[in-house]
Amino acid sequence: MKEGPDIARIAALIGDPARANMLTALMTGKALTATELAAEAGITGQTASSHLSKMDDGGLLRVRKQGRHKYFSLANDDVATVLEGLMGLAAKTGHLRTRTGPKDAPLRKARVCYNHLAGDMGTRMFDAFIAQGYLRTTGEALELSPMGEDFMRRFGVDLDGLRRAKAPLCRECLDWSARRSHLAGSVGRALLTRFEDLGWARRTAGSRVVTFTRQGERQFLTEVIGALR
Structure with missing residues (x-):
């Protein structure tokens, strides 16, 4: 295995059409809920949650809880x-x-x-x-x-x-x-x-x-x- 940053993993996380749509929606700078992001991507809430979990694990997202809701935003600049x-x-x-x-x-x-x-x-x-x-x-x-x-x-x-x-x-x-x-x-x-x-x-x-x-x-x-x- 080659050493160095694993750009393939990051590219794969961004490259999925549904995940790309959700990330693009977060380019407004506002934090959105999983339901809102599911609507942006045109997918079910369950599928959106799976995608969001992968992007969170990959360091692309920042997740904050407020009351019963989770809000997602881009991790950083x-x-x-x-x-x-x-x-x-x-x-x-x-x-x-x-x-x-x-x-x-x-x-x-x-x-x-x-x-x-x-x-x-x-x-x-x-x-x-x-x-x-x-x-x-x-x-x-x-x-x-x-x-x-x-x-x-x-x-x-x-x-x-x-x-x-x-x-x-x-x-x-x-x-x-x-x-x-x-x-x-x-x-x-x-x-x-x-x-x-x-x-x-x-x-x-x-x-x-x-x-x-x-x-x-x-x-x-x-x-x-x-x-x-």
Whole structure:
């Protein structure tokens, strides 16, 4: 037997169509019950429980109990990053379950990728931060520059609090629809939360779509893409 990580086991867990549908549903960042996930996958509750148990054992899920119910969410950002990467590869190689069209426009414009902003607006923000020198790469790592840290603080992001959590501040995540990078990590999560707190955007119930108000989109373009002065 070859030594090293067993990628075949992880691939098999993700590759089952029912399990893939359940994992995709959890990319909203919300915790769902087994019943809700069974409906997403189009399977019985008993079959869903079997699939969820396998994914939990494989380290893909986080399970929390509240009262009589169990709630399932993705285990961590690493799982979300792998799923988004697979979506990008599937889109790039033409493996789409439905034809793209006007109904996909809101999803492609702005959506949540587990806990951060993705879609066209997410990639535009990433590109702007790179162009403005707010983000820089050091070796394999993505990090905030001093200018980037200053921008985040002025925009209301608590960087000191994020650092105390000891999670990666910045991560590069491949966007499946745009096939370019958007910003993940605790800074990416904090920015999406900030957009919501400011009333610029809201998440659409039962969907990954993030809807910006007309005024919110204008402010996003001037204050984030155009940079605060």
